[in-house]
Amino acid sequence: MKNTRRDIFKFAGGAAAGALLTPVPWRLIKDSSLWSENWPGIPRPARGEIRSKTTNCALCPAGCPLRARCVGDQPVALTGAGCAFGVAAHHLPYHPARLRQGPVEQAKAALAKRTPSEPIAVLDLNPGRTASWTFRRAMAALDGTYISPDPNPIAYDLHSVRTVLSVGAPLLEGWGTPANVLAAREKFYLVHAGAVETPTAMLADEWIRAEGLPDPLPRRLLENGPSLAVGDAPGVAELNRKLGAPVYARPEAPVPDAWKKQAAPVTALDAVPARGLRFLLIDESSAVTYIPWHLIEPKLASDAVVITFAVSRGGYARHATYALPAPVFPEITEDIPAAIDQTTQVFRLAAPLVPPPPAVVNASELVAALADIPAAAALRERADFIHMQSPAHPTPDAFWQALVDGYIWRGSPSLPAQSSPTQPRPAHDLPLTAVPAPWTPALLSPLMTKLYEESNLRLPPNAVALNPRDAAALPSRAVLQTLHGKCTVRVVPDASVPPGIVLAGSSPGIRDICTHGDGAKVVLA
Amino acid sequence: MKLRGTILFLAGALAALGAGWLGFPRVIYRTQAQPVDFSHKIHAEKAGSKCDDCHAFRADGSFAGVPTLDKCSSCHAAAMGDTAAEKRFIEQYVTPQREPAWLVYARQPENVYFSHATHVKRANLKCERCHGDQGSAAAPRILVENRISGYSLDLLSMDACIACHREQHKENSCLDCHK
Secondary structure: OOOOHHHHHHHHHHHHHHHHOOOHHHHHHHHHHHHHHOOOOOOOOOOOOEEEEEEEOOOOOOOOEEEEEEEOOEEEEEEOOOOHHHHOHHHHHHOOOEOOOOOHHHHHHHHHOOOOOOOEEEEEOOOOOHHHHHHHHHHHHOOOEEEEOOOOOEEEOHHHOOEEEEEOOOOOOOOOOHHHHHHHHOOOEEEEEOOOOOHHHHHOOEEEOOOOOOOOOOHHHHHOOOEEEEOOOOOHHHHHHHHOOOEEEOOOOOOOHHHHHOOOOEEEHHHOOOOOEEEEEEEOOOOOOOOOHHHHHHHEEEEEEEEEEEOEOOOHHHOOOEEEEOOOOOOOOEEOOOOOOOOEEEEOEEOOOOOOOOOOOOHHHHHHHHHOOOOOOHHHHHHHHHHHHOOOOOOHHHHHHHHHOOOOEEEEEOOEOOOOOOOOOOOOOOOEEEEEOOOOOOOOOHHHHHHHHHOOOOOOOOEEEEOOOOOOOOOOEEEEEEOOEEEEEEEEEOOOOOOOEEEEOOOHHHHHHOOOOOEEEEEEO | OHHHHHHHHHHHHHHHHHHHHHHHHHHHEEEEOOOOOOOHHHHHHOOOOOHHHHOOEOOOOOEOOOOOHHHHHHHHOOOOOOOHHHHHHHHHHHOOOOOOOOOOOOOOOOOOOOOHHHHHHHOOOOOHHHHHHHHHOOOOOOEEEEOOOOOEOOOOOHHHHHHHHHHOOOOOOHHHHOO
C-alpha cells in the first residue's frame, strides 16, 4: 500500500500528541530557562572559602580599619570604612579608567640619560609615608629636590576644645578621621562659615552664610574657650595663634636615624626656582591632595621630562611626558600617614587584598633604583625600628604580622606647630568666588559614580552650580574662567548656592584652574 | 481506511512516548564519575568517621563543604590499607599535591543562598535529610548532569525546600534564600 502525505500527517499528529505526554517539552522549557540564567556575559559570583581579612584603608589619611569579606582570595565586600569611597574600594583595581600599561621602559631610558647636573625632583602628593622617606633619601643621593604640597603639615586636637570655627572646611564630611571627629563633636560647639549649604553647615550649631573668616568673629569663639579655627582660608593660622588653639605639628611615626641623616629636606613648591626642573617625578598613585598644574608648570624647564605614577589618566597624566601605571589600593603593602585630626604618632599598614597587574610600577622602588638605594624592604625596616623603640609585641615578626593584620601602633603625642601664615590671594576683578567640591580620590568605584552623580546627590565633575540669578543669562554649557585659566563646564542653576558664589565640580580641568576662594566668572562658551 | 489512519496516529503517539520516556533522558543527561573512588562506608565503618569530621564548619560558622587535600593527606600521607583506589589516590593526588576536582551533586544556582549552619546547627537536620544515604555508600555515586542547564539531577529543587519549610511551619520570604 502506498503511503500518502495524509498518512505522514496522521503519524506526525500522533507523535505530537504523544510527545505532550512525555517530559520532553516541559523539560526543555525548564532547562532552557535555567540555561538562560547562565547566559554568557552574566557575572558569575566567585566560588571558594568565605574568609575575612582585616586591613586599613589607604584612600586617605583617616586610614579607617577595614574588614574584607573574601571568597577564596577575592574581596567581595568591605565593612568599616567611614565613607562611601572606602566601602567600594575593592572595585578600584577593576575600574574601566584604570591605567594598566604605560611607557615604563621609555621613562627609564629618559631617566638614565640624565646627567648629574640636571635638576631632578619628586613631587609627593601623599607625604609622611615610608615611600616619602625613600623619595627623600633618593633625592639626597641624586642631589635632587623633594617637594611636598605642605612642608609643615599641622594637626588639630578637637578633643580639647569647646568651640570650633570651621572656615569652609568639610569638618563633618571627610575632613578628618570620621570616628574621631564624631566622638569629639559631642563636646564642642560648632560654628561653620561657608556660603554653600553643605552637610557640615547643616549639622553645625551655628551657620554663618559667608565665605572666608567671619567679621566680626562669633562671640562664642572668644568667650567659650578653648577655641579652634580650621580651614585653609587666609587669616585662620593667625586667628589660631591669637586664640592659643591646640594646633600641633602633624605627627609622624619614627624612622630609622640613618634615613634622617641621608634625607633631602622637604621643600615647598613655591621655593623651587622658576624653570628650574629638568626632571620631575610625580607620585599621584595614592594622592590625598592636588596641586593645580598652573602652579607646577612654571617650575619646569622648557625641555623638562615629567614622569607621573598614576592610577588613571585624569590627573597629571594629561600633562606628563610619561604616565606610568601605579598600583591602586588594595594592591600593595603601604603605610598610611597621620590624618589632620591625629595628634599622636601612628603607624599602620594597608595590606594587599588582590595582586597588582603585571605592568604596574611602584614609584618608590623605581626612584630608589635611580639612586641605587635599597627600598624593597623599607616598610619592614621602619616597622622593626618602631618595634625596637617601643616593643608592643614579643618579636619584630609578631609586630609585623600584627601590622599586616590591621594593628595600629600609637606613639607619643606631637609638639605644638609653628605654622606659617597663609598667603593673601592676588587682587582680581572677577565677580564670583569659587568654592570647589571637596577633594576625592583619583578613581572612584563606578558604583559610587552612579549613586552620587547620576542621582544628583553630588555635583557632576565637569559642572558648576550657580544661583539662578547668576545663571540667568547663561546657556547650559559655558566657560569657567579664573586668573589661572579657562575650562568648559556645564552650568547647573541651584537655588541653594548664594549669589556671588560658583560651586565647582572636581574634574581635573576645573581643579587645574581653581582653588577655594579664587575669583572666578562664568561666561558664554 | 479510517482504521489505517487511527493506527498511524497511535503509532506516532507510541513512537513519541517511547522516545520521550526512554530515549530523551539518555540524550539530555550525561554522566560523570568522581575523580577518586572514595568510599564513605569504609571511612565510616573502619575509621569511625562522622560526617562533620571532614565536612566541617569553620570557626566563623561557615560550612567548609568538600574537604581539601590537606585533610585527606593528614591520614593518607602513606597508604593505610591495600586497596587499589587508595594507592591510585596517593599516587595521583597526595604525592603531587594535586587537589582532586570533586564533583558536587547539590551545587545550587548562583542566585540561591543556602546556609548549612542554619539547617544543621539551628534546625538540627540530619545530613541524610537532604543528601540521602550518601554517607553510607560504598562507592561514590555517578553525577548525572543536565546537558542544557548544567545542573545535577540530584539538585534539591525549590519545591522540595518549600515543602519541607511548610511542613516545619518555617515559611519564609523570597529574599531569605534569593539574595
